[in-house]
Amino acid sequence: MCLASFQKKATVKSIPMSADPPNESNIKPTDLRGILKYVPMFRDHVFVLAVDGSLVAHENFQNVLLDIAVLRSLNIKVVLVHGIGHQLQALAEQKQIDITDAHGELKTDSATLELATEAAAMVCLQVMQGLTRNGLRCTTCNGVRSKEVGVVKGVDQMSSGAVDKLDEVLFNKLLDANTIPVITPIAFNREGTSLRINSDLLAAELASKLSASKLIFLTTQAGLRIDDQPLTNLPVAELEAILQTAPEKLPERLRSKAQHAVKAILAGTPRAHILDGRLFGALLNEIFDKVGIGTMVYSNDYQSIRRATLADAHAIYNITQNGVRSESLRERPLESVEANIADYLVYEIDGSLVACVHLQSYEAEKMIEVGSVYVQPFYQNKGVGRKMVEFACAEAKERGCRRVIAMTTQASKFFSKVCGFSEGNMEDLPEKRRQESLQNGRNSKVLYLDL
Numbered sequence: 001m002c003l004a005s006f007q008k009k010a011t012v013k014s015i016p017m018s019a020d021p022p023n024e025s026n027i028k029p030t031d032l033r034g035i036l037k038y039v040p041m042f043r044d045h046v047f048v049l050a051v052d053g054s055l056v057a058h059e060n061f062q063n064v065l066l067d068i069a070v071l072r073s074l075n076i077k078v079v080l081v082h083g084i085g086h087q088l089q090a091l092a093e094q095k096q097i098d099i100t101d102a103h104g105e106l107k108t109d110s111a112t113l114e115l116a117t118e119a120a121a122m123v124c125l126q127v128m129q130g131l132t133r134n135g136l137r138c139t140t141c142n143g144v145r146s147k148e149v150g151v152v153k154g155v156d157q158m159s160s161g162a163v164d165k166l167d168e169v170l171f172n173k174l175l176d177a178n179t180i181p182v183i184t185p186i187a188f189n190r191e192g193t194s195l196r197i198n199s200d201l202l203a204a205e206l207a208s209k210l211s212a213s214k215l216i217f218l219t220t221q222a223g224l225r226i227d228d229q230p231l232t233n234l235p236v237a238e239l240e241a242i243l244q245t246a247p248e249k250l251p252e253r254l255r256s257k258a259q260h261a262v263k264a265i266l267a268g269t270p271r272a273h274i275l276d277g278r279l280f281g282a283l284l285n286e287i288f289d290k291v292g293i294g295t296m297v298y299s300n301d302y303q304s305i306r307r308a309t310l311a312d313a314h315a316i317y318n319i320t321q322n323g324v325r326s327e328s329l330r331e332r333p334l335e336s337v338e339a340n341i342a343d344y345l346v347y348e349i350d351g352s353l354v355a356c357v358h359l360q361s362y363e364a365e366k367m368i369e370v371g372s373v374y375v376q377p378f379y380q381n382k383g384v385g386r387k388m389v390e391f392a393c394a395e396a397k398e399r400g401c402r403r404v405i406a407m408t409t410q411a412s413k414f415f416s417k418v419c420g421f422s423e424g425n426m427e428d429l430p431e432k433r434r435q436e437s438l439q440n441g442r443n444s445k446v447l448y449l450d451l
């Protein structure tokens, strides 16, 4: 499928399965130029998709398959792990058999394993058929070796399994042969006995083993929310803290995904996403739109901060223009940004520049001024500004500076309350800056932090 046909499909409506998904009209189709920017960035990267059984049964799954076809057309290597909870529950109801657990999180008795095996075969065929209908090569394989979970807190987990070994060589060969490995949550142990594995866990383990760039959970629920507020993007430490202190605040069925997202990130996967797969284009919007529509969890706090290069100059100029218009930043022409590009730090999320800061050095006085601190509106109030300033202060310290200064018209409280700066006056500035400030008429407040 080509990108243009993805764009055309943007009007197709999806029918909600249980609870209504958020309003589809909020989602804008990602524009082609936007997507093209990511082509070299994600080429040959591995994305592990963990697709809930309930989504495979949902009408919008056909569109998810189209989204996967777009990823493949961009040479992104896709591994698809599917769940079976929804189908297992349906089979149990239909056959009136009591099951021990539908989601592979608790114990699995033999009746449940039998139904789970039937459900897995069914879902796997459905997924393979869908991929094939979209012109995608795919296969199942025996690349996961399981082991018994055993007894947990005194309870025998019976036929519930954990991952014993993943056949990395096999998976990489399939991926190199342009083939999508489709992984079911039933795997054999050393002796060839079938065990039921939780598909989120399986996906997280595969993501770290295959050095995936992304682990993407596709569900039939909205992304993570706390107190009715969506968690759009958050550092892994924050999600870890929520899971430790207030797990009940997260929707029950998303807790396992949150836990495995954390696990995968701590094991080296840079990003994990939790998405409502019922939304048309959710997968592409999340990956190719800088705002995204689900929850993105990312690795460590400062990993997203880097020194700017000339290729960032236009983006820095463009985003800071918003600050210039509101008079919170002073004008710096594009030529000035380009000429001083080495003095900028930028905060990047998935290839999009979301914030910047300029460091002006006054060597004689051993001072550095942090200026042009700007965070794109969507990312404000998420700690990005504080991290940028903290990072700049750490760098100033490393360079042997004794003081960091900031001149601001509208954010003095941000510097004092959030970043720990003190309010000062003209005397606290280097002579050159003092003269300039007296002449430019901005009447900025002086803040400083002694290192």
Ligand SMILES: CC(C)(COP(=O)(O)OP(=O)(O)OC[C@H]1O[C@@H](n2cnc3c(N)ncnc32)[C@H](O)[C@@H]1OP(=O)(O)O)[C@@H](O)C(=O)NCCC(=O)NCCS
Pocket: 323, 328, 329, 370, 371, 372, 373, 374, 375, 376, 379, 380, 381, 382, 383, 384, 385, 386, 387, 406, 407, 408, 409, 410, 411, 412, 413, 414, 418
């Ligand atoms: C000021 C700015 C850089 C802060 O970045 P941010 O990522 O939104 O801030 P953080 O998330 O790290 O910190 C949030 C805290 O800062 C406070 N804050 C943010 N902007 C503020 C402002 N202009 N004035 C006072 N406090 C502010 C928030 O109220 C919040 O406080 P809380 O933690 O007590 O609730 C950002 O809002 C921005 O780009 N503003 C426009 C440009 C600007 O004014 N730049 C400074 C010129 S040097």
